[in-house]
Amino acid sequence: MRHLLFGNLGYDALPFYSAIATGAASVVVLGALAVLGFVTWIKGWKSLWIDWLTSVDHKRIGIMYVVVSFVMLARAVVEAAVMRSQQAVAYNNPGFIPPEHFAQLFTTHGTIMIFFMAMPFLIGIYNFAMPLQIGARDVSFPAMNSISLGLTSAGAVLMMISLCIGKFSTGGWTGYPPYTELSFSPGVGVDYWIWALTLSSIGNTMTGINFAVTIYKKRAPGMTLFRMPLFAWTALCISILMIFAMPPLTVATLMLAMDRYLGMHFFTNELGGNMMNYINMFWLFGHPEVYILILPAFGVYSETIATFSNKRLYGYTSLVWATISIAVLSFTVWLHHFFTMGQDGNVNAIFGIATMLIAIPTGVKVYDWLLTMVRGRIRISVPMLYACAFMVLFVVGGATGVMLANPGFDYQVHNTLFLVAHFHNMLIPGLLFGMLSAYHYWFPKAFGFRLHEGWGRIIFGCWVGGFILAFMPLYIVGALGMPRRSQEFFEAVYRPYLWVALCGALLVLCALASMVIQLWTSIRDRQSLAVPAGDPWNGRTLEWSIAAPPPEYNFALIPQIDSVDAFHQAKKQHTAWRAPEHYYDIELPSNTPVGFVCCVASGVFGFALTWHVWWAVLLGAGVFFGAIITRSFNRDTFRIIPAAEIRETEERWLLTLRESPAIANDAMFTTANRGLVREPV
Amino acid sequence: MAQAIHGKGPSHIGIRMSNAAPESRKEAARSEAEEALFGFWVFLMSDLIIFSMLFATYATMGHSLAGGPGPHELFDLGSAAWETVALLLSSFTCGLATLAMRYDRSTGKTLFWFGVTLLLGLTFLSLELHDFFTMASKGGVPSRSGWLSASWALIGTHGLHVTSGCIWMLIMFAQVAKFGLDPLVQTRFMRLALFWHFLDIVWIGIFSIVYLLGVLS
Numbered sequence: 001m002r003h004l005l006f007g008n009l010g011y012d013a014l015p016f017y018s019a020i021a022t023g024a025a026s027v028v029v030l031g032a033l034a035v036l037g038f039v040t041w042i043k044g045w046k047s048l049w050i051d052w053l054t055s056v057d058h059k060r061i062g063i064m065y066v067v068v069s070f071v072m073l074a075r076a077v078v079e080a081a082v083m084r085s086q087q088a089v090a091y092n093n094p095g096f097i098p099p100e101h102f103a104q105l106f107t108t109h110g111t112i113m114i115f116f117m118a119m120p121f122l123i124g125i126y127n128f129a130m131p132l133q134i135g136a137r138d139v140s141f142p143a144m145n146s147i148s149l150g151l152t153s154a155g156a157v158l159m160m161i162s163l164c165i166g167k168f169s170t171g172g173w174t175g176y177p178p179y180t181e182l183s184f185s186p187g188v189g190v191d192y193w194i195w196a197l198t199l200s201s202i203g204n205t206m207t208g209i210n211f212a213v214t215i216y217k218k219r220a221p222g223m224t225l226f227r228m229p230l231f232a233w234t235a236l237c238i239s240i241l242m243i244f245a246m247p248p249l250t251v252a253t254l255m256l257a258m259d260r261y262l263g264m265h266f267f268t269n270e271l272g273g274n275m276m277n278y279i280n281m282f283w284l285f286g287h288p289e290v291y292i293l294i295l296p297a298f299g300v301y302s303e304t305i306a307t308f309s310n311k312r313l314y315g316y317t318s319l320v321w322a323t324i325s326i327a328v329l330s331f332t333v334w335l336h337h338f339f340t341m342g343q344d345g346n347v348n349a350i351f352g353i354a355t356m357l358i359a360i361p362t363g364v365k366v367y368d369w370l371l372t373m374v375r376g377r378i379r380i381s382v383p384m385l386y387a388c389a390f391m392v393l394f395v396v397g398g399a400t401g402v403m404l405a406n407p408g409f410d411y412q413v414h415n416t417l418f419l420v421a422h423f424h425n426m427l428i429p430g431l432l433f434g435m436l437s438a439y440h441y442w443f444p445k446a447f448g449f450r451l452h453e454g455w456g457r458i459i460f461g462c463w464v465g466g467f468i469l470a471f472m473p474l475y476i477v478g479a480l481g482m483p484r485r486s487q488e489f490f491e492a493v494y495r496p497y498l499w500v501a502l503c504g505a506l507l508v509l510c511a512l513a514s515m516v517i518q519l520w521t522s523i524r525d526r527q528s529l530a531v532p533a534g535d536p537w538n539g540r541t542l543e544w545s546i547a548a549p550p551p552e553y554n555f556a557l558i559p560q561i562d563s564v565d566a567f568h569q570a571k572k573q574h575t576a577w578r579a580p581e582h583y584y585d586i587e588l589p590s591n592t593p594v595g596f597v598c599c600v601a602s603g604v605f606g607f608a609l610t611w612h613v614w615w616a617v618l619l620g621a622g623v624f625f626g627a628i629i630t631r632s633f634n635r636d637t638f639r640i641i642p643a644a645e646i647r648e649t650e651e652r653w654l655l656t657l658r659e660s661p662a663i664a665n666d667a668m669f670t671t672a673n674r675g676l677v678r679e680p681v
Numbered sequence: 682m683a684q685a686i687h688g689k690g691p692s693h694i695g696i697r698m699s700n701a702a703p704e705s706r707k708e709a710a711r712s713e714a715e716e717a718l719f720g721f722w723v724f725l726m727s728d729l730i731i732f733s734m735l736f737a738t739y740a741t742m743g744h745s746l747a748g749g750p751g752p753h754e755l756f757d758l759g760s761a762a763w764e765t766v767a768l769l770l771s772s773f774t775c776g777l778a779t780l781a782m783r784y785d786r787s788t789g790k791t792l793f794w795f796g797v798t799l800l801l802g803l804t805f806l807s808l809e810l811h812d813f814f815t816m817a818s819k820g821g822v823p824s825r826s827g828w829l830s831a832s833w834a835l836i837g838t839h840g841l842h843v844t845s846g847c848i849w850m851l852i853m854f855a856q857v858a859k860f861g862l863d864p865l866v867q868t869r870f871m872r873l874a875l876f877w878h879f880l881d882i883v884w885i886g887i888f889s890i891v892y893l894l895g896v897l898s
Contacts, residue, residue, distance in 0.1 A: 140720060141716075141717075141720060209720055209724055209727065213716055217712070217715070217716045243723060243726060247727055247730035247731045247734065248730065248734050251731055251738075252734075255830075255834065258823075262823060263823075263824035264823050264824055265829075266827065271747040272742065272746065273745070273830075274741060274745065277737075277738050281734055281738075586703075587706075629852055632852065633855075633856065633859065
């Protein structure tokens with residue numbers, strides 16, 4: 001009876017087996033309680049429900065994605081610092097973390113950083129900025145967008161719950177079988193991992209479909225594909241990658257689930273299972289995933305470098321084709337993730353060459369960015385700082401990537417910290433820095449005030465310094481032969497490098513703290529940082545042509561586009577910001593709770609599957625599909641914003657715009673910036 | 682607008698405020714329907730990747746019998762052939778249903794042909810269930826070998842798709858009862874039809890690769 005009600009759940013699932021686990025779980029519980037208390041204190045429940053949880057506005061959904069990503073970033077950065085501390089003291093010494101716990105740490109760190117920090121971050125930024133850039137009022141399927149957010153959040157919540165109830169997987173973020181099969185990993189950890197990933201991968205597939213259709217069908221009149229901002233181009237490319245690369249992950253995790261729950265033999269050691277099928281499918285997802293992560297940053301840098309150099313992007317067409325080539329090539333190289341797993345030498349050679357080919361379009365991009373800066377009026381803003389740091393560091397990471405693309409070299413350093421250094425070198429400058437610069441770049445558009453500039457520079461310094469200190473030494477210890485994921489080591493020569501790496505990790509912790517301080521300071525000083533006119537950076541693309549924060553309908557009238565960087569052209573011709581003669585009613589999708597219901601239902605579904613609580617599995621699945629079916633009978637999915645209301649909003653903003661001082665380029669980072677910058681002569 | 686798209690717009694470049702009235706509700710509904718249909722095509726492409734992974738897994742596990750029963754013992758080609766007939770026929774009636782909907786604009790005819798499609802779908806499913814029971818009774822359960830896991834997963838995923846297609850059809854009947862055969866219901870029927878034809882194509886793959894190659898080779 002007890003098993004029927006609670007499945008495998010019992011008191012032993014509570015995290016009282018170690019002080020660190022208890023502490024971490026308490027932080028999660030106290031944090032959740034603090035958030036609930038805060039919302040109650042500001043009497044924000046109604047607003048939270050109406051303005052956020054049930055909203056289908058792409059801008060708000062985008063912001064919620066980024067919030068999820070920040071919470072998860074904080075957890076995974078702390079985990080990284082704990083691991084670095086352990087390795088710093090673990091010479092001939094078990095340190096303060098036992099092996100099993102250390103394995104959980106590197107598994108959650110990787111899983112969170114890829115699936116619950118990076119993916120929500122980039123999807124959030126696209127959700128916010130991409131429809132604005134192409135002159136659309138929302139994505140093609142707003143309710144589905146909300147469901148995608150729900151699925152990703154449910155996965156993130158499962159990750160957080162796993163900290164409090166039960167233990168997480170020790171199988172690494174890739175979850176290779178047969179280790180993750182029931183015979184070697186009998187606990188619930190792998191199940192948590194499977195369902196968190198499965199939910200988020202389904203959500204991401206839906207996002208890919210949504211974005212691709214939006215870009216193909218909802219561009220403003222005149223905006224041909226080759227007039228789209230580069231950021232929108234990368235959105236299209238990663239959407240296509242998500243549509244084709246997410247399903248292999250879903251299939252791989254579900255097959256692993258069938259092995260574990262139904263005793264099947266897809267990847268087991270016995271009765272004909274073949275673990276290589278998992279490895280192939282995982283990396284058939286995993287390699288395109290690398291470009292799903294990196295292309296968005298390329299898109300952001302293409303925007304920010306052009307904007308802050310006050311110059312049209314150099315080689316726009318070549319950048320587009322480079323992006324497309326990278327997207328296509330990303331499907332042809334998955335095998336380089338397992339050169340050492342027994343293929344023929346010729347097969348390895350083919351995949352090695354294909355891998356090296358990717359360096360060509362990437363190199364084209366770096367030259368294009370550099371040439372955009374040549375003779376530009378460069379303003380060293382925070383996003384520009386990230387772009388410069390990225391170009392130097394990413395070339396180093398790319399060079400080590402070409403080294404690893406050589407199967408012979410790969411045999412030497414595979415499974416060492418050299419590899420760890422390489423992919424962190426790609427993903428921190430090539431994803432995180434891009435997203436952080438996007439955060440600084442579009443924050444004033446999203447909230448109507450700039451982020452504090454000085455703290456932005458401190459964050460930049462801590463991240464870049466921390467990254468260099470933490471990962472450059474790992475190249476050396478990796479080349480010296482230190483295996484990745486070591487809980488303890490016995491070579492004295494590694495010690496100084498690991499101490500330096502620890503310093504780097506601590507600096508990254510400072511970056512995290514500075515981000516909190518910056519947000520706090522900026523919210524406090526929001527009056528003096530306000531940019532109501534909406535164009536604080538002398539922007540080039542459509543999102544800067546409207547108020548900050550944008551009205552919910554985005555554009556009072558959908559603009560006609562005649563060129564690349566159309567808004568910037570219009571400013572030069574003094575045709576920007578003209579009041580339209582007529583306003584019309586605008587139809588917008590109305591709020592729906594379907595996304596939130598699906599979030600809760602799929603979270604219950606995943607949790608119940610993990611603990612074998614079968615009635616709750618059925619309940620979760622039933623509510624999930626029931627909500628969607630009920631929604632399909634609802635015909636009242638639109639609401640009208642009357643023309644008079646739009647006229648009032650727009651005229652008020654246009655008045656603010658006319659009254660705002662047009663500041664010079666140099667004053668952009670001072671409080672004189674009200675969102676209107678004079679075009680330098 | 683057509684002019685602007687081809688780059689021969691007015692003399693000034695940049696953005697212009699068009700003062701033309703935005704598209705009417707009817708036009709908006711048409712472009713929404715088009716977007717939904719296009720989105721569904723994209724979804725089908727994504728779904729096809731799922732099936733291609735399952736086919737690839739099946740292909741690599743062809744010899745992973747682990748001493749258990751193989752295709753010769755387990756598959757009944759006769760039954761699989763009848764399943765194929767039922768599903769192909771249902772695709773045909775599904776086509777008749779969309780024709781009735783689009784050109785005859787007759788609710789009765791449309792529902793009749795979709796009803797026949799549903800019955801044929803259910804026939805397919807019952808034959809398939811019967812096959813599954815027969816396989817299991819001969820010891821061909823999915824946990825017996827890698828090959829059996831792969832075949833159950835491939836055939837079963839297709840079966841689950843057909844099941845959800847049948848449920849979808851039932852929901853659509855309820856929608857016709859509530860809203861009549863209005864444009865929104867029609868576009869949903871169109872997507873259902875796409876889904877149904879897609880499953881037919883996947884089944885042809887399963888029939889050829891799993892059943893025919895399995896029994897005849």
